[in-house]
Amino acid sequence: MARKEEELHFQAMLLEAVGQSVVATDLEGNILYWNRAAEEIYGWSSEEALGRSLRDLTVSEESLQRAEEVVSELRAGRAWSGETLLRRKDGSHVPVLGTATPLFDQQGSLVGMIGVSTDISERKTLEAELERRASHDPLTSMPNRPAFVDRLQQALRRTRRRKDGRNKVGVLFMDLDGFKTINDSLGHEAGDRFLVTVAERLKNRLRPEDVLARFGGDEFAVLLEDVASVSEAIRVAQRIAEDLQEPLAVNSHQVSVSTSVGIALGSAHTNDDPEGMLRKADAAMYRAKEQGPGRYAVFDPAMQARAQERLELQRFSKYLTHPFCGPRTSDVFGCQRV
Secondary structure, eight states: HHHHHHHHHHHHHHHHHHHSSEEEEETTOOOEEHHHHHHHHOOOHHHTTTSSBBBHHBBBBBTHHHHHHHHHHTTTTTTEEEEEEEOOTTSSEEEEEEEEEEEEOOOOOOOEEEEEEOOOHHHHHHHHHHHHHHHHHHHTTTTTTTHHHHHHHHHHHHHHHOOOOOOOEEEEEEEEHHHHHEEEHHHHHHHHHHHHHHHHHHHTTTTTTTTEEEETTEEEEEEEEEEEEEEHHHHHHHHHHHHHHEEEETTEEEEEEEEEEEEEEOOGGGGGHHHHHHHHHHHHHHHHHHTOOTTEEOOHHHHHHHHHHHHHHHHHHHHHOTOOSSSTTTHHOOBHHH
16 A cells, blocks of 8 residues: 555656646546646646636636537547647636546546646747748838738638629839938938838828738838729828828938829729739839829729830840840850840
8 A cells, every 4th residue: 555655646746747737637627636837827726726627717718619629529538639728817818739638447437537738828929920020021010012912812802702893902002202312312221210100101091901011122002992993092092192292200301202103903803813913003103103203093904015015125124135135045146144
């Protein structure tokens, strides 16, 4: 008997020493064992926890469905493992990686459960930060191009559910006129601060449901949902242009800027896709620039042809103007890249 008691005492010491929460319950979920790590993770002392229902102590509203899934697996005699969100004594929540193993007696009857869980808060925080960095511009903390494309895709899908097909999604593509001059005259650090100030001013002119993104450099894009007509998108572009005309303070300098804005509308009913809409808005923005600083333009099909012409010119501008030179003939005729 003494040896058996020593073994049980040693096992209890091991369970107390492990860094993971170890909890045992009976079939009704009443707590039979609660180790020191469980006290640290969930905030309940062993004296407070023993005899109480595990569901009352740790199961949150967010994890209720997961808890029922765990119970179902245990009653079927199967172990469960996975991530879930549990509740602490103070009402806060803690993400855990846990396993729940059915506990059988010597006759093979299910008598309870042993749960082992690990606090993964730090890992979740790191994952969230890495995800934020992957989807947001590091300078302005606004969505970047991939995140904008994803949000645009979602918005286009929502238009598919509107049977009348009237409301559309609007995209404004813009860059700042003369930003290079500001950057060159005041320095890149001041230029970065200027971009942050511009981004904040742009955001203040939009609705909460609109999405403002920075694509890099001085390029910004705006996603407008539920646009009834092109005139609505034009009004937003005009508000932005007027607001940016107000001088901005950068390094004790008052700096004014204008923006060229390209506008494109689309919906799932017309088979528009995110990249296609961005190309249209970009083409419209180039058209606005051709008209002078501080202008806007709405996409029309003729702009697509001009955009293709610009692309072709950029491709062939890499080669000298030899009658036989081109991207496929440069090696044959000895053409030199510029």
